[in-house]
Amino acid sequence: MAPGFLTRERIVAPPGWSRWLVPPAALSIHLAIGQAYAWSAFKAPLENGLDISGVASALPFTLAIIMLGLSSALFGTKVDANGPRWAMVMSSAFFVTGFMISGVGLHLGQYWMVVLGYGFVGGIGLGIGYISPVSTLIKWFPDRPGLATGLAIMGFGGGALIASPLTASLLSGYGASGDSPSVGGIGNTFLTMGLIYLVFMSVGWLLIRVPAEGWAPKGWTPEGAKKSGMISTGMVSARNAIKTPQFWLLWVVLCFNVTAGIGILERANPIFQDFFAETGTAETLAAAAVGFVAILSLANSLGRIAWSSLSDVLGRKNMYRIYLGVGALLYLLITLVPNQSRALFLIASVLILSFYGAGFATVPAYLRDLFGTYQVGAIHGRLLTAWSTAGVLGPLIVNAIADARIDAGVEGPARYTTAFSIMVVLLIIAFVCNELIKPVNSKFHEPEKAPAEATTPVTAEKGAQS
Amino acid sequence: MSSAAEATGAATWSPVQWIGAVMAWIWVGVPFAYGLYQLVLKIPALFG
Numbered sequence: 001m002a003p004g005f006l007t008r009e010r011i012v013a014p015p016g017w018s019r020w021l022v023p024p025a026a027l028s029i030h031l032a033i034g035q036a037y038a039w040s041a042f043k044a045p046l047e048n049g050l051d052i053s054g055v056a057s058a059l060p061f062t063l064a065i066i067m068l069g070l071s072s073a074l075f076g077t078k079v080d081a082n083g084p085r086w087a088m089v090m091s092s093a094f095f096v097t098g099f100m101i102s103g104v105g106l107h108l109g110q111y112w113m114v115v116l117g118y119g120f121v122g123g124i125g126l127g128i129g130y131i132s133p134v135s136t137l138i139k140w141f142p143d144r145p146g147l148a149t150g151l152a153i154m155g156f157g158g159g160a161l162i163a164s165p166l167t168a169s170l171l172s173g174y175g176a177s178g179d180s181p182s183v184g185g186i187g188n189t190f191l192t193m194g195l196i197y198l199v200f201m202s203v204g205w206l207l208i209r210v211p212a213e214g215w216a217p218k219g220w221t222p223e224g225a226k227k228s229g230m231i232s233t234g235m236v237s238a239r240n241a242i243k244t245p246q247f248w249l250l251w252v253v254l255c256f257n258v259t260a261g262i263g264i265l266e267r268a269n270p271i272f273q274d275f276f277a278e279t280g281t282a283e284t285l286a287a288a289a290v291g292f293v294a295i296l297s298l299a300n301s302l303g304r305i306a307w308s309s310l311s312d313v314l315g316r317k318n319m320y321r322i323y324l325g326v327g328a329l330l331y332l333l334i335t336l337v338p339n340q341s342r343a344l345f346l347i348a349s350v351l352i353l354s355f356y357g358a359g360f361a362t363v364p365a366y367l368r369d370l371f372g373t374y375q376v377g378a379i380h381g382r383l384l385t386a387w388s389t390a391g392v393l394g395p396l397i398v399n400a401i402a403d404a405r406i407d408a409g410v411e412g413p414a415r416y417t418t419a420f421s422i423m424v425v426l427l428i429i430a431f432v433c434n435e436l437i438k439p440v441n442s443k444f445h446e447p448e449k450a451p452a453e454a455t456t457p458v459t460a461e462k463g464a465q466s
Numbered sequence: 467m468s469s470a471a472e473a474t475g476a477a478t479w480s481p482v483q484w485i486g487a488v489m490a491w492i493w494v495g496v497p498f499a500y501g502l503y504q505l506v507l508k509i510p511a512l513f514g
Binding site: 291 | 493
């Protein structure tokens with residue numbers, strides 16, 4: 001019997017298939033689901049159209065990020081077992097359905113349907129989609145895992161660059177911008193975007209292929225690639241991985257690196273205006289602040305591909321030493337020398353945000369080094385709960401501290417001194433955790449044959465029990 | 467291993483495969499370039 005359309009067997013690459021067709025497949029998914037970072041484009045129309053608070057309008061995004069972490073952790077093993085096409089189809093189905101439910105909900109005047117649709121259902125699509133191409137890319141690019149995953153995860157950052165102007169244009173076209181936006185117009189924007197993403201993401205699941213059994217790039221061998229003690233040739237199952245200290249140390253590293261990035265990203269516009277309030281008129285300052293947010297988005301996106309690719313040369317542990325150590329020093333710099341030099345502030349902020357993006361992009365390759373390729377997608381999925389935690393706690397801490405300082409009548413950069421100092425401490429803790437990461441004890445490794453058997457859930461379970 | 471290793475060889479591509487590959491990269495490259503362009507337009511205000 002011929003294997004089903006969604007099965008892994010159906011997408012084994014024939015001889016002559018180029019691995020350079022796999023990144024566009026991955027990007028088709030990541031550029032779409034990266035729309036999540038552009039949620040803020042919907043906030044003002046929803047608040048003005050439905051007369052809801054800023055907290056309420058942020059709810060779908062917050063829930064989506066929580067669901068991203070939960071679904072990637074829950075479905076990670078299934079994604080590894082069923083293969084990337086199944087995962088990409090599931091991701092597309094959930095993500096697009098989320099938009100559709102939201103669009104219909106707005107036409108019915110039911111905001112809870114936006115929360116349920118975009119946040120809950122769409123969030124499941126985010127989680128499955130985020131991890132869907134990762135282990136496949138690592139298997140196609142064992143010689144350059146940092147470059148391959150950096151490219152895909154740069155797509156997630158780039159998704160917002162596409163979605164922001166697209167959303168603004170659709171909202172305007174449907175009469176859903178300004179002070180009294182049409183709620184039906186916002187609904188139509190959701191429906192249209194859902195259809196666009198349905199078509200765009202289809203290239204991902206049509207194009208994706210997995211390498212044939214035993215495939216390797218020309219001249220590459222696992223033994224030859226083991227350049228440092230951190231790179232393991234042993235395989236660790238997802239269930240065993242979470243029993244290792246390495247997993248939890250990396251969890252803290254990712255969580256605190258994300259929190260530190262959010263420290264600036266969350267309030268980039270007001271931070272810039274508070275730091276340089278006396279350098280121009282209100283109009284030029286507001287325009288400059290928009291430019292500041294734009295340059296940070298660029299740094300976030302490009303940092304993912306640039307630093308992650310460099311990790312293939314310098315090693316993953318060394319790269320995190322840079323992200324965390326230099327990141328802490330840069331935060332210290334803008335805390336101690338806040339607004340003496342705009343150029344200095346810009347360089348420091350751009351580097352901090354590039355390290356934030358790079359932290360996401362380098363982590364799959366770090367996991368591959370530590371735990372092997374056996375269930376790296378599932379392990380990555382479990383690690384993403386660190387992102388959910390930081391995504392909720394980070395803005396909460398930063399906003400609470402900054403708001404308290406503003407209420408206390410503090411002016412200028414001093415509003416952020418406490419928040420930035422906390423970021424320095426978190427980055428130092430993460431730096432120490434990274435230093436404590438050592439190769440995984442061989443008692444957690446799978447028996448020799450395990451990688452070849454990783455295609456069925458039964459063997460995954462068997463391996464987990466060993 | 468040897469036959470599998472040949473799978474990377476772009477030299478074995480037919481013209482149809484080349485067209486497919488170029489189309490796939492255009493599919494993701496054009497929207498990304500558009501987003502990047504829209505973003506870069508906002509940056510000069512930062513130095514204005």
